Amino acid sequence: MLQKFKNHINKNFPFLKDKKLLIAISGGLDSVVLTHLFHQLNIAEIALTHCNFKLRNEASDLDEEFVHKLSQITSNQIFIKSFQTEKISENQKKSIQITARELRYNWFHELIDEHQLDYILTAHHADDNLETFLINLTRGSGLDGFTGIPAINGNIVRTLLPFSRSEILNFAKSNNIEWREDASNASIKYVRNKIRHKVIPVLKEINPSLLESFSNSIHHLKEVQEIVNDKIVDVTKQSVVKEKESIKIDIQKIKELANPKAYLYQILKEYHFTEWNDVYHLLDSQSGKAVYSKTHRLLKDRSFLILSKLENNTNEVYRITENDVLISQPLNLNFQEVTEIKPQNKHSIYVDKDLLNYPLYLRKKQNGDYIYPSGMQGKKKLSKYFKDEKFSLLDKENTWLLCNAENAIVWVIGYRQDRRFMATTSTKNYLKINKL
Template identity: 50%
Template sequence: MLTKFQKNINTNFPFLQKAKILIAVSGGLDSMVLLDLISKTKIEFAVAHCNFQLRNDESDEDEDFVKSFCKENSIKGFFQKFDTKQFAEDEKLSIQVAARKLRYEWFYELLATENFDFVLTAHHLDDQLETFLINFSRGTGLDGLLGIPSQNDKIIRPLLFFSRAEIETFANENQLKWREDSSNTSDKYVRNKIRHHVVPILKELNPSFLESFENTIQNLNQAQSLVDDASRIVYRKVVEDVDKQKIINLNELLQLSNYQAYLYQWLMPFGFSAWQDIYDLVEAQSGKQIFSEHFRLVKDRETLIIEPKSDKISDEYFINNNQSELNFPLKLTFCNVSNITISDSKTIFVDSDALKFPLKLRKWQEGDYFYPFGMNGKKKLSKFFKDEKFSIIDKENAWLLCSENQIVWLIGKRLDDRFKVTENTQTIIKIQLV
């Protein structure tokens, strides 16, 4: 197994040879074998152990076991206790999801604070099979059938090619010690039910089932690479990246017979999961929205727009007459000038005497109107937005600079004619969006 493990490192993870790594060690069979294998290489490593305090004294005994092992073998160790039950309750998560979240957040914190390059975990082929069956039973796309990736960002799983039987054989041959997790014998969790009742039947039906499953995963990965290639090619034709937004052209999208598959590929990385709602959004009226944890998807006329959720900010900001700049939520500068220079969408020149301080920066409201520079008469902002083909998000992001109740500037778009510089103007103020 050691030879096979070293070959796997050299072939798939050669960068680990010069890296500084953390090994996630629970004290169980799998992680103690991974620790032993890595110790037989020249890779620099330390140990990270999580005590989730879910099994009373047994959790503390696991921690003590790993601490003692590290001390006896002069291995640097990092140890962390978590109040997992309280965290799960506060965040409204299952215990398993809460433990996973706590675990990986702490790992990434250690990577940053202790200058480690990667974290190695001891997931193996049987774990891969169980994950595949869990996802399959719940309904999933191709990505869910791929199971656990061998590398996910800074997390690397070098034992995925090994069965639990191989790992146990290696441990016994090398007289390794480990701790048994009593919760592994319980059928409380779905994973354990699959491990104890489903997988044995599959192995009974086919003694080479794990090898066959490994071939299946390889074939699925090859299929996924074809999907990824097609997705990238079509993406360039259908999606436009604009600042932090991704704009999906529905006219182009709907020409594809399998457009739902492309939407799935593009939206899944943003955490969206309500797929039927998303597919229905294509035919919905403008303004309909769907949210993931950090993003929103908006139907706007003939497009779908993906953008990050915006932080809530105040509705109003004030600028005094002696103030030369505003730095948030926009950066605006104010200065007196003697004459008008080149004006553009980000710069206006106004008659100082027409302004009433303090000026107010605010979002637009239904019923707002102004007198667009260069036009005769007033116009509702809603009509101006429509004529200028503002998207829903453009309207949400629009800011107004106001003098009392009058709009001075639809910022970045149009000056109000009532505040323009005339031949009677005595003092000119230059206002610029920086």
């Protein structure tokens, strides 16, 4: 197996050579063998990392002791951290498995940054890949869930994916390698273990070459995924416009496609939506209807679906005193006393400082707001102004207002100044307000 592994590294992971690598080691068979393989190849600088999740009482501490001894045998630096996983899981109201995974990878990335390491290596292998595929199959996954565990995902690298559990076990036995057995791996109360111990043995009985056949199927599915990705790139260029704080999807262009729902899924899948029927029905909904994920909102606005990140600042108010010259939250504004008015643009206004009543405030729109728009007669409800200027629903929500102490609008920032506070030829104290 060592020579096969060496050839695999040379062919598919030559970029790992002479790099600083962090191997995630539990003490179990797979990660211990991975450590020994890299130790014998001696092609990179290796450090080990172990998480003690305190879930198996004394056994967890014995795992920690074992990997510490292994690091001494292989002369590897090791990082060990303990977590009160059950308590954290209860506080965050997440499952033990999800909590442990998040704790593990968050800490791995901290180590990468702190010690300037290049890659994290995990010991996922061919049997893990098959188990993940079957789990996704039972949950009704899309094509992404059937293309297998990625060998490279950012700075996470999985070099054992082509190797079976039996190959790894044979290598360990033939080289007298010791490892720790996790008793929980034998329990079938977990879905993965149930598939491992109950389902896969039956499939291997039907087809002794199951892993090889599965590998071929994964290869074909990845080829199909590449074709899909190319098509999505073309559709995205034609129907999606990326703006500074949002993404606009042309409804008519999506509806002209053979399967609009499938295309919407491919375009939006990374934004954590789950109710795909609701997403699809937005195409024919009235303006203002929205679908939410845990991180984003998809809003129907006339002829577009507008995707934006969820923000919690709609009710926030920011105070500005007379002594403030520059502010950076929630946006960058500069306040500068000047002696004359120069040509203006939408990013700056000139006001009569003596007409202002401090403190000033930055806020979003409120019911009852009105403005005396510069260049126009009379006053106008802010909602009417937005409508006349053809603001989208998202534009209305993202527009900040600069107001005086009486809550009167001084500036619809980036759009229109209120003429009540404008600097004129009779102004004595000019104040330039600039959006940076």
